[in-house]
Amino acid sequence: MNVNSASGQSKAFVWNRIAGKQRQPPARPSFGYTEPSVSRFNQEAYDFSMEVKDSKGVPASVMQEEEKGKEAERARWYTDTILQAELADYSPVKGCMVVRPYGYALWEQIQKALDQMIKDTGHSNAYFPMFIPESFLKKEKEHVEGFAPECAVVTHGGGKELEEPLIVRPTSETIINFMFAKWVQSWRDLPILINQWANVVRWEMRTRLFLRTTEFLWQEGHTAHATAEEAEEEAQRMLGVYREFAENWMALPVLTGEKTENERFAGAVRTYCIEAMMRDGKALQAGTSHFLGQNFSKAFDIKYQSPEGGLEHVWQTSWGVSTRLIGAIILGHGDDKGLILPPRLAPVQIVIVPIYKTDEEKATVLERCQQIFAELKPRFRVHLDQREQYTPGWKFNHWEQKGVPLRVNIGPKDVAGNVVEIARRDTGEKVRGVSQASLVGELEGLLPAVQKAIYERALAFRKENTRQLANYGEFKATLEERSGFVEAHWCGSSACEASIKEETKATIRLIPFDWQPDSGKCIRCGGAGKTRVVYAKAY
Numbered sequence: 001m002n003v004n005s006a007s008g009q010s011k012a013f014v015w016n017r018i019a020g021k022q023r024q025p026p027a028r029p030s031f032g033y034t035e036p037s038v039s040r041f042n043q044e045a046y047d048f049s050m051e052v053k054d055s056k057g058v059p060a061s062v063m064q065e066e067e068k069g070k071e072a073e074r075a076r077w078y079t080d081t082i083l084q085a086e087l088a089d090y091s092p093v094k095g096c097m098v099v100r101p102y103g104y105a106l107w108e109q110i111q112k113a114l115d116q117m118i119k120d121t122g123h124s125n126a127y128f129p130m131f132i133p134e135s136f137l138k139k140e141k142e143h144v145e146g147f148a149p150e151c152a153v154v155t156h157g158g159g160k161e162l163e164e165p166l167i168v169r170p171t172s173e174t175i176i177n178f179m180f181a182k183w184v185q186s187w188r189d190l191p192i193l194i195n196q197w198a199n200v201v202r203w204e205m206r207t208r209l210f211l212r213t214t215e216f217l218w219q220e221g222h223t224a225h226a227t228a229e230e231a232e233e234e235a236q237r238m239l240g241v242y243r244e245f246a247e248n249w250m251a252l253p254v255l256t257g258e259k260t261e262n263e264r265f266a267g268a269v270r271t272y273c274i275e276a277m278m279r280d281g282k283a284l285q286a287g288t289s290h291f292l293g294q295n296f297s298k299a300f301d302i303k304y305q306s307p308e309g310g311l312e313h314v315w316q317t318s319w320g321v322s323t324r325l326i327g328a329i330i331l332g333h334g335d336d337k338g339l340i341l342p343p344r345l346a347p348v349q350i351v352i353v354p355i356y357k358t359d360e361e362k363a364t365v366l367e368r369c370q371q372i373f374a375e376l377k378p379r380f381r382v383h384l385d386q387r388e389q390y391t392p393g394w395k396f397n398h399w400e401q402k403g404v405p406l407r408v409n410i411g412p413k414d415v416a417g418n419v420v421e422i423a424r425r426d427t428g429e430k431v432r433g434v435s436q437a438s439l440v441g442e443l444e445g446l447l448p449a450v451q452k453a454i455y456e457r458a459l460a461f462r463k464e465n466t467r468q469l470a471n472y473g474e475f476k477a478t479l480e481e482r483s484g485f486v487e488a489h490w491c492g493s494s495a496c497e498a499s500i501k502e503e504t505k506a507t508i509r510l511i512p513f514d515w516q517p518d519s520g521k522c523i524r525c526g527g528a529g530k531t532r533v534v535y536a537k538a539y
């Protein structure tokens, strides 16, 4: 692992080495940290305090000022956590990010697990070009209105102006559906179940590492079916896959439901989503699945001959999750010391740190460490940190920042007693005197225990921070004082939704699937509401 990192801490360390001494790194900044971060190339391209800046010139109350301060600290914490854990770095291109090896290893773990789930539900991977003829985007009216403002357009190639400009894909519905029109003739050609792992580009004005970047990595599923029912079932099935992935792999509980018309994907009939609560109480949309109806099949003329001999347009879905999931893991589990990674996705699940002072101790401790490393390697993603230029204390801090779930410490006394010490990242608890013979069993028990504990902590936090309210004054005060989810009735009007957003910055995150009809009055206008919806401020 390369430690000549972006963080000020490692720079301080390098400086101390040059000065001929080694010191412990300074304590990690907490949420109360206000000292400016290391000045970095192109850092100004990132807005650290997105939500803080849209003051409308109204004199802010003391409470709002406090809230802004907290918001800025949280934004700083988020950025510092990413830089110090070496997940990503700023790129020389505005709004883009460089995913560093540790961050990419985490993305690979995400890909590996999710790719298998996508294949297990009958889909195959394919790859389509990143350039899309401009005319394609214009074929579906809502789609072009939604995406045109954030498209990057290629006008020149090979030293010449292109006859038709090319769009760098913001999403691939148009080019994939152009191909589907070629491939589908008969009902026998259906369904088509395709997934693509790719990069996409959306020209964002305000960007934030992992959460919103101009170029990001994702998977996008695209399917075509003979009937509306089949497509609807597919859209919900894939939302279920995302839910299972978020809860079982990322250890993040999510709500599932439908987006309102305002928040719907451009070109979809219905957009379903999973929403998670972050440690600061804000919502994060972690994945979406769309029932596209026949909007694209009509625009691209994707028709099939039915068994009865008639010509019908296909019914479609699309669904995706992106590198934003890494942002969700950081914000959903992290603490003052940095990242906390769920064991099932952590690139390094266990790190072994040798502890010794004399050369004699070094020889015996390293030998034991190597022996244990060899024993654990076939079973776990394990790393032995035997670098000599860092002290054990420095290493403890380093691997805590990186969120490694378990650390095995081995010193001379442990070697003598044939035992080791295990430290948990999530709770800080230490299990001392674990016999070498029982180590594998102990670790096999602890990894799922950590996975479960951080899931349950996130679930308890969401429960504590979810309120049911019926009074608009209370609703406004609640969203102003603290974040969190508010469940309240909505009459279904876009005007109420828009004025709530204007007045509180909260949006309707979703209309939950599984709630019983529960009539009440719209929190904004008092009109009849059929069910409660979930309001929150969101990333």
Ligand SMILES: [Zn+2]
Pocket (backbone or CB within 6 Å): 490, 491, 492, 493, 496, 522, 523, 524, 525, 526, 527
């Ligand atoms: Zn209303």
